[in-house]
Amino acid sequence: MDKRLAAFKRLLEIIDELRAKCPWDKKQTYESLRHLTIEETYELAEAIVLKDSNEIKNELGDLLLHIIFYSKIGEENKEFNIIDVIEGINEKLIQRHPHIFSDVVADTEEAVKSNWEKIKLREGSKSVLTGVPASLPSIIKAYRIQDKARGVGFDWEETSQVWDKVIEEMGELKHDVDSGSGHEAIEGEFGDLLFALINYSRFIHVNPDTALERTNNKFIQRFNYLEEHVNKSKKSLHDMTLKEMDVFWDEAKKKYH
Secondary structure (H helix, E strand, O other): OOOHHHHHHHHHHHHHHHHHHHHHHHHHHHHHHHHHHHHHHHHHHHHOOOOOHHHHHHHHHHHHHHHHHHHHHHHHHOOOHHHHHHHHHHHHHHHOOOHHHHHOOOOOOHHHHHHHHHHHHHHHOOOOOOOOOOOOHHHHHHHHHHOOOOHOOOOOHHHHHHHHHHHHHHHHHHHHEEEOOOOHHHHHHHHHHHHHHHHHHHHHHOOOOHHHHHHHHHHHHHHHHHHHHHHOOOHHHHHHHHHHHHHHHHHHHHHOO
């Protein structure tokens, strides 16, 4: 037997046994697993940002466990099983890649994306934006909304146009802040600026969520360095001036950049 199939078969057997015998596993439902699945997904995302291949492998295993667990519950409820899950994605991949499994021509990434969205609309989607989950974090949601719209040709033509939009939105935000506009107006302009920046990120091939998370991690490393060296100097951050802190911060910037 193919080693991949043997390993998958063994995992199915383990889940069956745990579901039958383990008090914790026996109690789980779709709802009780949901928040754990979200947590595992974020842990995988973090491992990818950190480029930790060993953790990526481990977190993929955790997510695979969840997929099989949900399928086991579905089987018990007589709703679906792991075979239905696998056959469903097999069929979807074949249907949505006619340039591979049929005679449709799509020899660029953009052509493939456009084809994908057209097929989804034929399958019954009411909007190209239907597939963007409402619960996605805002930055990721904005990126996916823009990417989906691009798939049907609704997008800027030139990178310079998008940057001009960023500058325009920045000016509108500054005007509202300087003129003392209400909180709602300022919040709206701030949102428009973020949306424009995310749009620009697509044109320069930067994932905004990944970029921000790397900056978050960099700030954490630098701030941890600051705290560590302040403690070594027998001082307290609360008692230091910003100028004193900046000495350690500049050191941290050289170390973590």
